[in-house]
Amino acid sequence: YLLQLYQPLNVFGFVYRGVKEALNEMERMFELLSVNQEVQDAPDARPLVCAGGEVRFDGVRFAYDPRRPILQGLDFTVPAGHTVAVVGPTGAGKSTLSRLLYRFYDTTQGRILIDGQDVRAVTQESLRAAIGIVPQDTVLFNDTIRYNIAYGWPGADQAELDRVAEAAQIATFIRGLPDGWDTMVGERGLKLSGGEKQRVAIARTLLKNPPILILDEATSALDTHTEREIQAALRDAARGRTTLVIAHRLSTVVDADEIIVMDAGRIVERGSHAVLLARGGAYAALWARQQEATLAGP
Ligand code: ATP
Numbered sequence: 397y398l399l400q401l402y403q404p405l406n407v408f409g410f411v412y413r414g415v416k417e418a419l420n421e422m423e424r425m426f427e428l429l430s431v432n433q434e435v436q437d438a439p440d441a442r443p444l445v446c447a448g449g450e451v452r453f454d455g456v457r458f459a460y461d462p463r464r465p466i467l468q469g470l471d472f473t474v475p476a477g478h479t480v481a482v483v484g485p486t487g488a489g490k491s492t493l494s495r496l497l498y499r500f501y502d503t504t505q506g507r508i509l510i511d512g513q514d515v516r517a518v519t520q521e522s523l524r525a526a527i528g529i530v531p532q533d534t535v536l537f538n539d540t541i542r543y544n545i546a547y548g549w550p551g552a553d554q555a556e557l558d559r560v561a562e563a564a565q566i567a568t569f570i571r572g573l574p575d576g577w578d579t580m581v582g583e584r585g586l587k588l589s590g591g592e593k594q595r596v597a598i599a600r601t602l603l604k605n606p607p608i609l610i611l612d613e614a615t616s617a618l619d620t621h622t623e624r625e626i627q628a629a630l631r632d633a634a635r636g637r638t639t640l641v642i643a644h645r646l647s648t649v650v651d652a653d654e655i656i657v658m659d660a661g662r663i664v665e666r667g668s669h670a671v672l673l674a675r676g677g678a679y680a681a682l683w684a685r686q687q688e689a690t691l692a693g694p
Pocket residue numbers: 460461466484485486487488489490491492493644
């Protein structure tokens with residue numbers, strides 16, 4: 397009885413989730429592909445000259461809607477080749493930082509500098525060539541795993557593909573697929589798990605080989621084993637690059653050179669993991685909450 401009643405609802409829920417997921421994916425595609433009309437190259441824009449890739453946020457204020465300020469004056473520097481992780485409660489404005497650095501939007505006040513050059517003064521093409529993004533959720537194409545990893549770099553040879561797959565910890569997975577590199581993935585092929593998709597994104601980014609890296613960590617919890625593999629892959633990817641980690645799970649922040657704790661568009665704490673834990677403030681509280689959640693299981 398109850399079961400009979402429950403099942404159609406369940407089927408409906410399943411279909412609904414499918415549609416909703418597809419819509420979310422489309423939104424993300426738009427976010428990735430759409431060119432914000434307001435952001436255009438300055439008439440005298442020059443190509444970015446990226447030496448070490450130092451990233452500096454200088455008095456950055458930002459609002460999507462002028463009535464609702466999101467970032468309220470941020471100052472921080474990611475020295476060339478170093479890693480800075482940004483943590484904080486949901487809605488604090490963490491992902492907004494990466495959108496501003498990639499120049500999907502311009503700051504309302506203040507500047508963002510890469511090796512001393514204002515991102516508004518350089519061509520968008522050169523800016524985006526210098527920055528690799530591993531997004532929260534990667535959009536896969538209905539094509540082979542080879543196409544998906546080599547996306548943007550069709551000329552990549554097999555040796556290069558093997559190298560990046562190895563570094564992204566997805567080589568063993570690919571070797572185990574029925575058709576290896578030629579296995580179809582995506583909606584109409586093999587469905588990859590969240591962790592596998594993230595590793596595809598890491599491999600893709602390694603192929604691009606950008607001096608600056610933005611890691612927008614997935615919100616969803618992964619099992620401990622996957623989490624470790626991804627952490628290792630991310631650590632590898634970050635080596636030698638200026639890296640901004642937008643951390644939703646705190647798993648990748650422990651080794652960061654500096655951790656920035658944001659709340660409501662402001663920096664409320666900063667320092668290394670050890671220093672912030674010892675201080676017993678906002679970061680320590682976030683950390684404790686996360687440890688509890690991990691122990692309780694997903
Ligand atoms: P989370 O950890 O949940 O991903 P976050 O710290 O990354 O959160 P952001 O995505 O930077 O938060 O969003 C900060 C605020 O800006 C949120 O309140 C959000 O609602 C708002 N916001 C984000 N994108 C837009 C947009 N395109 N238009 C208007 N408001 C937006």
